[in-house]
Amino acid sequence: MEYETPLFFHVMAYAADADRDVVDMVSGNPDWEPPEALREGLRAYADFDADRFQYPPSHGLRELREEIAARRGVDEERVVVTNGGGEANYLAMARALERDAGDEVVLTDPVYPYYPGKTTMLGGRPRYVSAGTDGQLDPDDVRSVASEDTAAIVVNTPNNPTGAVYPESTVRELVAIAEAHDAICVVDEVYDHYDLSGTFTSALSVDSDRRIVTNAFSKTFAITGFRVGYAIFPPHLVEDAKSRHMLVNVAGSRPAQYAVLQALRNTDPAYHEANRELLRERVATFTDALDRAGADYTRPDGAFYVLARFEDYPGTLENTERLIDEAGVAGMPGSAFGETCEPWLRFALVTPRLEEAAERLAAYFA
Amino acid sequence: MEYETPLFFHVMAYAADADRDVVDMVSGNPDWEPPEALREGLRAYADFDADRFQYPPSHGLRELREEIAARRGVDEERVVVTNGGGEANYLAMARALERDAGDEVVLTDPVYPYYPGKTTMLGGRPRYVSAGTDGQLDPDDVRSVASEDTAAIVVNTPNNPTGAVYPESTVRELVAIAEAHDAICVVDEVYDHYDLSGTFTSALSVDSDRRIVTNAFSKTFAITGFRVGYAIFPPHLVEDAKSRHMLVNVAGSRPAQYAVLQALRNTDPAYHEANRELLRERVATFTDALDRAGADYTRPDGAFYVLARFEDYPGTLENTERLIDEAGVAGMPGSAFGETCEPWLRFALVTPRLEEAAERLAAYFA
Numbered sequence: 196m197e198y199e200t201p202l203f204f205h206v207m208a209y210a211a212d213a214d215r216d217v218v219d220m221v222s223g224n225p226d227w228e229p230p231e232a233l234r235e236g237l238r239a240y241a242d243f244d245a246d247r248f249q250y251p252p253s254h255g256l257r258e259l260r261e262e263i264a265a266r267r268g269v270d271e272e273r274v275v276v277t278n279g280g281g282e283a284n285y286l287a288m289a290r291a292l293e294r295d296a297g298d299e300v301v302l303t304d305p306v307y308p309y310y311p312g313k314t315t316m317l318g319g320r321p322r323y324v325s326a327g328t329d330g331q332l333d334p335d336d337v338r339s340v341a342s343e344d345t346a347a348i349v350v351n352t353p354n355n356p357t358g359a360v361y362p363e364s365t366v367r368e369l370v371a372i373a374e375a376h377d378a379i380c381v382v383d384e385v386y387d388h389y390d391l392s393g394t395f396t397s398a399l400s401v402d403s404d405r406r407i408v409t410n411a412f413s414k415t416f417a418i419t420g421f422r423v424g425y426a427i428f429p430p431h432l433v434e435d436a437k438s439r440h441m442l443v444n445v446a447g448s449r450p451a452q453y454a455v456l457q458a459l460r461n462t463d464p465a466y467h468e469a470n471r472e473l474l475r476e477r478v479a480t481f482t483d484a485l486d487r488a489g490a491d492y493t494r495p496d497g498a499f500y501v502l503a504r505f506e507d508y509p510g511t512l513e514n515t516e517r518l519i520d521e522a523g524v525a526g527m528p529g530s531a532f533g534e535t536c537e538p539w540l541r542f543a544l545v546t547p548r549l550e551e552a553a554e555r556l557a558a559y560f561a
Numbered sequence: 562m563e564y565e566t567p568l569f570f571h572v573m574a575y576a577a578d579a580d581r582d583v584v585d586m587v588s589g590n591p592d593w594e595p596p597e598a599l600r601e602g603l604r605a606y607a608d609f610d611a612d613r614f615q616y617p618p619s620h621g622l623r624e625l626r627e628e629i630a631a632r633r634g635v636d637e638e639r640v641v642v643t644n645g646g647g648e649a650n651y652l653a654m655a656r657a658l659e660r661d662a663g664d665e666v667v668l669t670d671p672v673y674p675y676y677p678g679k680t681t682m683l684g685g686r687p688r689y690v691s692a693g694t695d696g697q698l699d700p701d702d703v704r705s706v707a708s709e710d711t712a713a714i715v716v717n718t719p720n721n722p723t724g725a726v727y728p729e730s731t732v733r734e735l736v737a738i739a740e741a742h743d744a745i746c747v748v749d750e751v752y753d754h755y756d757l758s759g760t761f762t763s764a765l766s767v768d769s770d771r772r773i774v775t776n777a778f779s780k781t782f783a784i785t786g787f788r789v790g791y792a793i794f795p796p797h798l799v800e801d802a803k804s805r806h807m808l809v810n811v812a813g814s815r816p817a818q819y820a821v822l823q824a825l826r827n828t829d830p831a832y833h834e835a836n837r838e839l840l841r842e843r844v845a846t847f848t849d850a851l852d853r854a855g856a857d858y859t860r861p862d863g864a865f866y867v868l869a870r871f872e873d874y875p876g877t878l879e880n881t882e883r884l885i886d887e888a889g890v891a892g893m894p895g896s897a898f899g900e901t902c903e904p905w906l907r908f909a910l911v912t913p914r915l916e917e918a919a920e921r922l923a924a925y926f927a
Contacts, residue, residue: 222616224612224615225615226612234608235607237603237606237607238604241603241604245595248783248784248786248787249591249786278810278811279811281808281809281810285809316804417611417615419614420613420614420617420814420816421614421814422812422813438682443647443651443809444647444648445644445647445675446786446788447814448644448786448787450603450814450820451814451816451817
């Protein structure tokens, strides 16, 4: 299994080159507006004194770290502001693997493809636990593969690609399994503002020195291109993580950090509720069409994605391309997310033309 | 030898906490204005459509890569836009070390402290070649330590901390030594717009598939906090470098990349000449004062720094702190840059209060 992006780029390019109009449901880029305060932050930055164009503190602007720490109820010394969720997960997994406490990384299948990519790059070995296409993970299955070789257990809730939101008991048990095997439980919560079920529990609620929580403002504020994320480390792991961050990136981009700080301070909760409501409507519209197409599908409890399986139409790359050419809808082949997903296609609900795509699929498969 | 920053932060904090006024000559942050076009780029960004707030291409905005490729005379496929020069060097050194072609990294002494930090983090072993405090490297000294264990030769011209600018023959010979030992010559040219001597030659002028050139706009446009840099790889190394970049950072910050693109397109060469002229004046002012103080010093041919040695006053951390308290001038202890520099202090010429600092040093040591 390769990480997502080459396949992702291939499908995007194929859709762009198609001879017909195609609705893009490939990428996970929000299509809604960022908060106005974020735009205002950028506008204000253009006129700041030149000294604010120089290095921010390596682990993030002090006020941004304070704001994050206060919201998450942790000591600010434990917060490292990163270049998006991608670097946050990289730092967390590197820290887990460089402790000489095993080289296996327990991942779910279906999996977010960057995790196995990072695991291999960092010299670790992925070990998969089946979660099924509903994405719910049985902690006993994780327990049965955990051993002294386990360096990390890496999970994502709300989940990409399944839409699963783990109950509190799952999060609690995963952390306990990590503790029992001197492993680190890395919980990527980048979709936490897109919990459509009201049941999401952050792993921060489980007190443990074997748990790292990663997050980003990429989805929260619809700014995947700004690259501002963070990781919250246990005290005994944070200094080495800061060192790696410094040696790899020195610091993240300062205007982006400032704009995020303004958005955090000045964005009404209604902004997030409106985005969730939009997603709930899109889930309903899209799954109605899938019903008419006679498809199996997951109904997401969170995040932006629906996995769908059409009769006699496995989610291969070939069929993905055929769907682009014949139906005018671009999804992602399920194989990008592991063996379990091979018969499935993933559709991202982040297009203003979702209704049109739904109609096209219903007409094509009905 | 640790990488620079902890010591750097320690000295900065000590200076900030001092009971008296202190001129900061510690950091390498330019104190001059960024180009106006860069500010305009940021201002314009605030009003862009929301789709431009989403992921840029992983290896950089297409137009920025094209602009860099055209200016540097290379194929754009070889350019990876990075999160500053820090990530560019990290990617280059990682690529050199992961080829199973040795684990030694040849570095100079004096050295820019991030290089040994990155070497160790990446599992390599630093091997030092003395360059003396004038910073000029004898290629024969590099040749005598190069072997089949050599993975990379990492140099920096114009040089931090010595101010040396390598003649073309040195650059050419270093690349040839790398070629002879299946090593990669990494040339960090981040100070290329601050060549005060007119003798700087980019390593891009030496055609080789064993040479990586790294650079950044941090110093070029006085924006160390924006984090936009790049690396130019030989064709056979670029794909793996792009993969690592994607797996670590996904992409760099898009508004910062756009602002840099505007600065590249709309900044007059006079901007750079004025900055160089300012530095030349500061070099003269500062070294005049060092003459009066009876100090030895390097007269930089490029970059922002002067190494100085005062009689009976070795550049220890203790003496650095004493200089802050008694003279009101903060420099960096030479030990941060390797054994050769231990008797020396490094002063960064990037403060508007340079004249005052020079007077204070002259008065204190005279």
